[in-house]
Amino acid sequence: MKTLLLVGATGLVGLEVVRQALADRTIERVVALTRRPLELRHLRLENQVVDFDALPTDAPWWNVDAVICTLGTTMRQAGSRAAFGKVDHDYVLAVARRARAHGTEVFALTSSLGAKVSSGNFYLRTKGETERDLAAEGFASLTFVRPSLIGGKRENQRWVEALGLKVFALFAPALPRRYRIAPAERIAASLLAAVRTAQSGVRVVESEAI
Numbered sequence: 044m045k046t047l048l049l050v051g052a053t054g055l056v057g058l059e060v061v062r063q064a065l066a067d068r069t070i071e072r073v074v075a076l077t078r079r080p081l082e083l084r085h086l087r088l089e090n091q092v093v094d095f096d097a098l099p100t101d102a103p104w105w106n107v108d109a110v111i112c113t114l115g116t117t118m119r120q121a122g123s124r125a126a127f128g129k130v131d132h133d134y135v136l137a138v139a140r141r142a143r144a145h146g147t148e149v150f151a152l153t154s155s156l157g158a159k160v161s162s163g164n165f166y167l168r169t170k171g172e173t174e175r176d177l178a179a180e181g182f183a184s185l186t187f188v189r190p191s192l193i194g195g196k197r198e199n200q201r202w203v204e205a206l207g208l209k210v211f212a213l214f215a216p217a218l219p220r221r222y223r224i225a226p227a228e229r230i231a232a233s234l235l236a237a238v239r240t241a242q243s244g245v246r247v248v249e250s251e252a253i
């Protein structure tokens with residue numbers, strides 16, 4: 044894999060993917076699609092600031108070997124189910140379809156522990172629907188990395204998550220591996236490993252394997 048398109052580069056996991064991808068000299072170009080400019084500058088990093096409601100269809104930078112998507116919002120940030128679904132489902136599919144139309148065969152997504160189309164929980168159901176609809180896009184290699192609670196230092200730490208991380212850390216030894224905190228660096232490494240190896244078919248990396 045020589046060229047990588049990343050969506051979500053301003054986020055906790057996304058920034059870690061950028062760091063690890065730039066440290067890997069075999070990756071010649073990292074294209075980061077963001078809605079606000081990235082502060083990070085690097086010779087092999089190309090930042091495309093876009094409007095996700097009006098993504099271009101024919102930009103040359105869709106032409107990449109692989110896509111990693113770490114895009115996502117919260118119900119609190121989004122404000123409604125429709126607004127949440129637009130980010131965590133519609134934007135992800137819009138990116139996938141454009142890259143696929145330009146010949147990209149490899150895609151990896153940060154999904155979530157418990158993602159399931161039949162889930163009674165709206166968040167997990169949406170993640171499940173995103174996985175299902177991505178699987179219909181015909182990528183040769185498609186990976187869903189499903190973390191439990193994500194660990195790492197956020198710019199604007201959400202207090203519920205900060206509390207959750209503390210509680211999880213406290214009870215970690217008693218928890219099954221699947222429910223322990225998944226550090227952002229390890230999620231990023233799993234996503235990058237998935238697009239590097241590009242195993243054919245659809246793969247799920249559950250939280251305990253991250």
Ligand SMILES: NC(=O)c1ccc[n+]([C@@H]2O[C@H](COP(=O)([O-])OP(=O)(O)OC[C@H]3O[C@@H](n4cnc5c(N)ncnc54)[C@H](OP(=O)(O)O)[C@@H]3O)[C@@H](O)[C@H]2O)c1
Nearest residue numbers: 051052053054055056078113114115116153155191192193
């Ligand atoms: N937090 C957890 O514990 C947890 C657990 C399991 C799964 N996940 C999933 O893991 C993924 C990555 O999580 P994370 O913690 O790295 O997320 P994050 O730090 O909140 O980053 C989310 C990324 O999505 C972008 N984004 C959000 N709303 C957007 C919008 N309306 N338009 C364009 N871009 C938008 C953000 O851009 P801006 O910087 O411009 O806002 C940012 O780049 C998400 O899909 C999340 O649902 C999270």
